[in-house]
Amino acid sequence: MQALRKQDLLLLGLAVVFYAIVQGLLMADIIGPFWELNIVLVGINIILAASLNLINGFTGQFSIGHAGFMAVGAYVGAVMTVKFSLPFIVALAGGAVAAGILGFLIGLPTLRLSGDYLAIATLGLGEIIRITILNIPYVGGASGFMGIPRLADFTWVFFLTIFTLFFIKNLIRSSHGRACISIRENEIAAETMGIDTTRYKVLAFTIGASFAGLAGTLFSHYFYIAHPASFTFMRSFDILTMVVLGGLGSMTGAVTGAVLLTFISAALASYPEWRMVIYSISLIILMLYRPQGLLGDKEISLSIIKRLTGGDSRAEN
Amino acid sequence: MDASSFLHQLVQQLINGISLGSIYALVALGYTMVYGIIKLINFAHGDIYMLGAYAGFFATTILKLSFLPALVFAMVVAAVAGIIIERLAYRPLRNAPRIAVLITAIGVSLLLEYGMMLFVTPQPRTFPAVFSATVYNFGGLIVNSQQVLILVTAVFLMVTLTYIVQKTMVGKAMRAVSYDMDAARLMGIDVDKVISYTFALGSALAAAAGVLVGVYYNSIDPLMGIMPGLKAFVAAVLGGIGILPGAMLGGVLLGVVEAMVSGFFSSTFRDAAAFAILIIILLFRPSGLLGKNIREKV
Numbered sequence: 045m046q047a048l049r050k051q052d053l054l055l056l057g058l059a060v061v062f063y064a065i066v067q068g069l070l071m072a073d074i075i076g077p078f079w080e081l082n083i084v085l086v087g088i089n090i091i092l093a094a095s096l097n098l099i100n101g102f103t104g105q106f107s108i109g110h111a112g113f114m115a116v117g118a119y120v121g122a123v124m125t126v127k128f129s130l131p132f133i134v135a136l137a138g139g140a141v142a143a144g145i146l147g148f149l150i151g152l153p154t155l156r157l158s159g160d161y162l163a164i165a166t167l168g169l170g171e172i173i174r175i176t177i178l179n180i181p182y183v184g185g186a187s188g189f190m191g192i193p194r195l196a197d198f199t200w201v202f203f204l205t206i207f208t209l210f211f212i213k214n215l216i217r218s219s220h221g222r223a224c225i226s227i228r229e230n231e232i233a234a235e236t237m238g239i240d241t242t243r244y245k246v247l248a249f250t251i252g253a254s255f256a257g258l259a260g261t262l263f264s265h266y267f268y269i270a271h272p273a274s275f276t277f278m279r280s281f282d283i284l285t286m287v288v289l290g291g292l293g294s295m296t297g298a299v300t301g302a303v304l305l306t307f308i309s310a311a312l313a314s315y316p317e318w319r320m321v322i323y324s325i326s327l328i329i330l331m332l333y334r335p336q337g338l339l340g341d342k343e344i345s346l347s348i349i350k351r352l353t354g355g356d357s358r359a360e361n
Numbered sequence: 362m363d364a365s366s367f368l369h370q371l372v373q374q375l376i377n378g379i380s381l382g383s384i385y386a387l388v389a390l391g392y393t394m395v396y397g398i399i400k401l402i403n404f405a406h407g408d409i410y411m412l413g414a415y416a417g418f419f420a421t422t423i424l425k426l427s428f429l430p431a432l433v434f435a436m437v438v439a440a441v442a443g444i445i446i447e448r449l450a451y452r453p454l455r456n457a458p459r460i461a462v463l464i465t466a467i468g469v470s471l472l473l474e475y476g477m478m479l480f481v482t483p484q485p486r487t488f489p490a491v492f493s494a495t496v497y498n499f500g501g502l503i504v505n506s507q508q509v510l511i512l513v514t515a516v517f518l519m520v521t522l523t524y525i526v527q528k529t530m531v532g533k534a535m536r537a538v539s540y541d542m543d544a545a546r547l548m549g550i551d552v553d554k555v556i557s558y559t560f561a562l563g564s565a566l567a568a569a570a571g572v573l574v575g576v577y578y579n580s581i582d583p584l585m586g587i588m589p590g591l592k593a594f595v596a597a598v599l600g601g602i603g604i605l606p607g608a609m610l611g612g613v614l615l616g617v618v619e620a621m622v623s624g625f626f627s628s629t630f631r632d633a634a635a636f637a638i639l640i641i642i643l644l645f646r647p648s649g650l651l652g653k654n655i656r657e658k659v
Contacts, residue, residue, distance in 0.1 A: 106460070153644055160402055164598055165643050167591075168636030175633040186629075277591070281467050288464045320475035327468035332453050335461035 052210070059206050063199075070198060080198065082310040084266055087201035088259045089302040091208045093286040094295065095255035098212050100284070101293035101341075102221065103248040104228030105155060106163040108280045109170030110256050113143040115275035116173060117257025118264035119183050122192045125265065132195040136204070136261050143257020144250050146173075151249035155242065158231075167277055178272045188271030189264070196265040204262065208255050213295055215251065224248050228293070289330060291337030296344040301337070373502055374624035375617060380508040380577075382616020383515035387570035388593035389600070389608035390522060391563025397539040397603030398559050400459065404466040405446060406567055407590015408473035413439040413568020414488075414581045415481060421489050428491040428576070432514070435572045436565035443564025444557050452553065470590075477583040485582035488575035511573045518569055519609055522562065526605060531558055539603065588632065595639045601649025610650060 066083065069075045075083070092110060099107045117139035124135040154165045183189045215221045223244045226234040235241050264270035282305070290301025308326070312319040330338075388410050395403045416438040420431035450469050454462045495506040526532040534555045537545040546552050574589070575581045596615045600607025615635055622634040642649065 100460075154640070157643055157647055160396075160400075160602075161598070161643055161647055163402070164594065165640050168595065168639045171591075172633050172636050172640075175630065175636075179627075179629055285464055285467065288460055292458075292460065317475075317479055320471055321479060324468045324471035324475065328450055328465055328472065331457075331461050331465040331468065332450070335454055335457035337461075 056206070056210075059202075063202050066202075067198060079310075081266075082306060084196070084198055084201050085310075086303050086306045087198075087205040088262050088266075089283070089286060089306050090205050090299050091255055091259040091262070092283045093290070093298040093302040094208055094212050095252040095259070096283050097287045097292070097295070097298040098215070098224075098248050098255075099252040100287055101291075101298070102216055102228060103224040103245060104231075105245055105249065106159060107166040107249070107252070108163050108277065108284055109166035109168075109173075110252075110283045111275040111277060111279035112170030112173035113147055113253040113256035114260035114263065114279070115177060115270070115272070116143040116146055117260025118270040118275070119177055119189060119260075120257070121261030122189050122264045122270050123183060125195065126189075126192055132200075132265065135195075135265070136258060139261030140254040140258040143260065144254030147253025147256075148246060148250040151246045151253070155245040155249060167280065170275075170277055170280055174272050174275050177275075183270070186272065188269050188273075190269050192264050192268050192270065194266060194268055196262045201262055201266070204258060208258070209295065209299070212251075212255075216295070220244065220247065225293075285327065288337055289327070291339035291341055293341040294337070294339045294343055297337055297339035297341075300339060300344075304338075369501055370624060371621075374620040376502065376504055376508065377624075378617030378620030379613055380511045380616070381620060382596075382613035383512055384570045384574055384577075384612075385589065385593050385596045385616050386609045386612025387515055387518060387566045387573075388589060389596040389612045390519070390605060391567045392594050393597040393600075393602055393605065393608040394535075394559050394563045396597065398535065398542075398556055399451070399455070399462075401451065401462050401466060402594065403563075404463070404590070405469040405473060406563065407586035407588075407593065408470050408477075409439050409443055409446075409564045409586070410567040410571040410574075410589060410593075411477065411581070411583060411586035412442055412473060412571070413564075414571030414575045414585065415477065415583075416568060417572035417575055418486060418488055418581055421491055431491070432569060432572050435568040439564040439568030439571075440561035443560035447557055447560040452556075474583055474586070481583060483583060485580045488579050488581055490579070491576060507577050511577060514569065514573060518566055522566065523605065525562065531555070535559055592632075592635050595635055598639060598649055599642055601652030604649070604651050607649055607651040614650075 066075070070080055092114065096107070096110050099105050120142040121135040121139035124130045124138045125132060130138070150166075150169055154162060154169070157165055177183060178186050216225070223234070223239045224247075226237070226239060227241050227244055231241055260270075260275075263274075286301035286305050287298050288301070289305060290299065291297030308323065309319070312322055315322075388406065391406050391409070392403060395401055395406070413435045416435035417431050420426045420434040421428075424431075424434070426434060446469055450465050451462060454465060492506055492510060497504045497506070524532075526535060534545070534550045535558065537548065537550055538552055538555045542552055545555075570589075571581075571586075574585070592615060593612065596611035597608045598611070599615060600609070600611030615638070618634055618638060619631050622628075623631045646652070
């Protein structure tokens with residue numbers, strides 16, 4: 045336990061150092077606006093991928109409606125800052141709570157389904173959320189919610205990303221997290237061992253949804269606009285792709301997937317007509333040669349790095 | 362709205378819905394067949410439908426074929442495309458985790474959409490009028506010749522498919538593989554060949570649907586397959602996935618509901634209605650309208 049805490053502190057320290065470096069580069073204008081935007085996008089995508097990973101990777105519930113929860117967060121947050129002029133931090137909490145409540149309400153009935161049926165139900169629900177928003181004139185309807193102030197910046201995104209990662213990591217390591225993993229491994233066996241599977245599935249779904257809402261609020265307050273077209277099932281697929289690419293059930297995998305896909309996408313931005321073709325071909329090839337994702341369900345951890353560099357060969361945690 | 366005009370509107374929307382629904386049904390059949398055999402939600406299926414529409418378009422404009430040869434041409438092109446996709450993208454992943462195959466299917470779908478854009482530009486194209494649109498008026502009810510054409514073609518193709526699946530050797534092999542792949546292999550059935558054949562049949566039906574939509578709406582574009590593809594999958598689940606008559610029923614039902622919603626409420630809610638029905642069905646009858654409940658065993 046003590047060692048674990050120490051490692052957490054070390055990682056947190058590394059994160060602060062990383063933040064200071066990037067923030068310094070941003071202040072000195074060495075990183076231009078295009079890459080600044082992409083760095084912020086990486087952070088938002090990490091939150092999305094990590095929260096979807098909690099549902100898909102750790103609990104084994106195949107959900108592909110994440111964009112819907114993101115949309116809820118984006119719009120609820122925007123309504124709070126624009127229409128009610130509430131502070132940004134309240135909007136962030138509001139977006140996360142709203143998406144979480146919706147996730148709970150949706151999760152309760154749908155999580156009885158399993159596998160592909162759950163997938164298609166969540167996909168449908170994501171689309172229903174989007175189409176409903178599209179039909180509410182109060183939030184701009186089909187033309188989108190405009191005039192949102194840019195309240196989110198690299199600092200907000202960075203620290204909320206770190207918060208998300210630590211929250212989910214600690215959840216996974218807790219008894220609740222182990223219950224979730226046992227559901228993924230074998231739902232019937234988990235139930236036999238006295239785990240309230242419905243409760244933990246809904247718990248994971250609700251927490252995943254609320255973090256997606258958080259990411260949505262950050263998204264709309266960075267890009268000035270919340271538009272229904274940003275939250276189609278293609279975005280859900282994008283997030284799912286990040287998770288699967290990095291490795292289902294691996295925290296560092298979700299981060300790797302999010303970083304990699306966002307940067308590939310950004311690097312190809314100057315070839316708009318070839319961008320999606322290259323993206324899709326690399327996706328297919330990666331899946332053909334590494335169907336379990338880049339990291340599988342392994343984690344990149346300090347002890348592995350130590351072992352690779354020839355340090356003490358303590359068994360990985 | 363008084364009773365008689367309400368009834369009139371109802372029947373009119375029913376007619377529109379059935380013709381739209383038979384297109385969904387054609388696409389749904391391909392989904393359900395592939396799912397029934399390799400348990401894959403083939404997200405690229407909607408794009409095969411788009412590919413078929415373009416093949417039909419080029420057959421009529423460049424090769425100057427008439428409707429029927431163009432339809433057959435599109436079906437053959439799509440069938441070959443389906444076989445190639447299965448061979449290159451799905452077969453190597455036969456024993457991989459299912460989610461990896463699903464991501465591959467999404468990749469193939471994006472590749473078809475954006476690869477097509479490179480060749481034909483993202484601009485929508487006007488599908489040539491291969492049929493003069495005659496409008497029949499039955500006491501105020503409007504039926505145009507294209508709707509009749511859609512219905513006749515769709516019914517003919519569905520009957521043919523049912524015949525192939527129920528009466529021929531290949532059909533029997535397909536049913537055997539979908540029932541138990543390992544047992545079928547032990548009985549000497551070439552499973553890979555049967556899967557290729559399934560993709561070919563499903564893709565050909567989707568292409569036919571694509572050409573029919575081109576004729577009906579006069580406009581095709583590289584992203585036209587996304588929504589109909591998704592809804593066709595909804596239709597397949599609605600009827601009970603893996604069951605052929607289920608896909609037909611689900612498709613027609615979905616088309617009718619959509620027509621009703623756009624006729625009586627607002628067309629902006631049309632797509633939401635389709636998904637709402639899906640969720641209601643899934644919650645109360647997860648195995649679909651015609652599906653049988655299978656109890657999970659330890």
